[in-house]
Amino acid sequence: MGIIIILICISLLIAVLFLGVFYWNMKNGQYDDTYTPSVRMLFEDKPEGEPKDNH
Template sequence: MTIIYLLIGISLLVALLFLGAFLWSVRSGQYDDTYTPSVRMLFEDEEPPLR
């Protein structure tokens, strides 16, 4: 019966670690723009006009 309490505690600790990592990545802007980086290489770079 003691092993069940130990496994529950370890699983809660791991879940909290993953939640903390997820919240840290959201706050640091990891998921701000998910579309542009995947298609950035398809767009041609515009050259500045010559003067």
């Protein structure tokens, strides 16, 4: 029974650690994409019915 409590505590600690790292990355702009929106209009979308190139 004691090992289950230890494992739950360790898993909660790891989850909180990953949540903290994710929050820190969001605050520092890790996931901000500043390049793609500026060049998105330069690339044409292929129509739905057109087959894709298999090069």
